[in-house]
Amino acid sequence: MVVIICPKAASILQHAIIPVQKYCASAGTMLYIYKGFMQLQKFSFNALKEFLEQQKEPVFRHKQLQQALFKEPHLTFHELTTLPLPLREKLISAFGDNLLPLRLLSIQKDTQASKYLFELQDKERIESVYMQFQEGLRSLCVSTQVGCACQCAFCATGKIGIQRNLTIEEILGQALYLSKTVTPIDRITLMGMGEALLNPHIFEAIHHFTATDEFQLSPYKLSISTVGIIPGIRKLTQLYPQVTLTFSLHFPNQTLREQWMPMAQHYRLEDIFEALDERVKLTHRKIYLAYMVMDGINNRRQDLEALESIFEARGPLRHLYHVNLIPFHPISHLKIQETHKSVVLRFQKQLKQRRIVATVRQSFGKSIQAACGQLSAEYPMHL
Numbered sequence: 001m002v003v004i005i006c007p008k009a010a011s012i013l014q015h016a017i018i019p020v021q022k023y024c025a026s027a028g029t030m031l032y033i034y035k036g037f038m039q040l041q042k043f044s045f046n047a048l049k050e051f052l053e054q055q056k057e058p059v060f061r062h063k064q065l066q067q068a069l070f071k072e073p074h075l076t077f078h079e080l081t082t083l084p085l086p087l088r089e090k091l092i093s094a095f096g097d098n099l100l101p102l103r104l105l106s107i108q109k110d111t112q113a114s115k116y117l118f119e120l121q122d123k124e125r126i127e128s129v130y131m132q133f134q135e136g137l138r139s140l141c142v143s144t145q146v147g148c149a150c151q152c153a154f155c156a157t158g159k160i161g162i163q164r165n166l167t168i169e170e171i172l173g174q175a176l177y178l179s180k181t182v183t184p185i186d187r188i189t190l191m192g193m194g195e196a197l198l199n200p201h202i203f204e205a206i207h208h209f210t211a212t213d214e215f216q217l218s219p220y221k222l223s224i225s226t227v228g229i230i231p232g233i234r235k236l237t238q239l240y241p242q243v244t245l246t247f248s249l250h251f252p253n254q255t256l257r258e259q260w261m262p263m264a265q266h267y268r269l270e271d272i273f274e275a276l277d278e279r280v281k282l283t284h285r286k287i288y289l290a291y292m293v294m295d296g297i298n299n300r301r302q303d304l305e306a307l308e309s310i311f312e313a314r315g316p317l318r319h320l321y322h323v324n325l326i327p328f329h330p331i332s333h334l335k336i337q338e339t340h341k342s343v344v345l346r347f348q349k350q351l352k353q354r355r356i357v358a359t360v361r362q363s364f365g366k367s368i369q370a371a372c373g374q375l376s377a378e379y380p381m382h383l
């Protein structure tokens with residue numbers, strides 16, 4: 001389809017990211033020929049690089065774009081005035097005007113945490129949680145999947161089910177949005193919606209987070225949590241031994257764990273700890289064991305004994321395992337009361353008596369449903 005339209009309409013369409021070609025007609029009049037709706041290219045770091053190569057742009061243009069993406073506050077191509085106008089127009093025609101593949105829908109705030117709800121290009125939604133610690137540390141908890149396949153019974157994300165993996169750019173995009181519009185980020189935790197080690201893009205995302213000419217975060221300031229995806233743990237050990245690893249243990253007994261965390265049927269506790277021990281031996285770095293305390297469910301005498309056996313089995317490596325206790329936060333589909341802090345402190349004391357080092361993790365964002373296990377991005381829950 002070819003439609004001839006006036007210049008004003010053409011300019012509007014250009015901003016609406018519809019490809020328009022200019023043709024010179026008689027006596028200096030410009031006619032604009034609209035070539036019909038074309039599919040925009042999917043935005044990715046690689047597609048951007050290939051596009052510049054196809055356009056035979058000099059290599060430094062890629063560096064300029066990388067700089068704009070990772071180090072400058074711009075959110076759109078048309079703001080990148082360091083690039084020549086014709087190139088900006090071509091980029092907008094190819095990819096649309098947004099530099100990031102997500103847009104902000106809402107922000108909810110409480111005292112120390114803010115929850116960001118983002119919409120992706122295919123209208124799926126994800127959440128990220130920004131936390132400001134008293135020491136001034138600024139941390140962002142990033143999502144890695146839309147929903148989650150693991151279906152842990154105590155988690156709102158698990159109740160959505162898995163919709164899809166996030167792309168590298170969508171994972172990075174959450175942190176870039178915050179660093180461009182709010183504040184630089186000191187620490188990233190890959191602990192939002194989804195099981196990070198089930199997303200095959202996660203390793204390349206870590207590369208972009210830590211590359212010096214990109215997000216430039218020290219790998220020591222990057223944390224990842226897993227329910228125990230053994231191949232992912234081994235790959236992380238191989239590629240990124242410096243990244244901090246948290247294993248979401250929650251239930252120290254295999255049978256109970258399988259009841260609450262269905263993924264445990266595929267990865268047994270003893271096999272997971274074998275992979276964790278390999279990592280500890282290689283890195284000499286601590287592994288954190290996340291333990292969401294649910295009163296009367298996983299803080300009983302037998303749970304203490306099971307935890308003690310796990311620590312004893314670690315032998316000389318036991319001092320490199322550290323338990324992080326998290327109070328259970330209520331979620332709509334689970335009729336379990338919030339765990340009182342005194343219950344968590346009592347459990348911590350009982351662990352200490354068994355020579356198990358445990359700290360109580362600060363809980364942020366409970367009032368805005370932003371704490372551990374509460375992220376749902378407003379999806380309906382499948383009960």
Ligand code: SF4
Nearest residue numbers: 148150152155158194
């Ligand atoms: S706790 Fe983590 S792994 Fe389990 S369902 Fe929730 S997001 Fe997925």
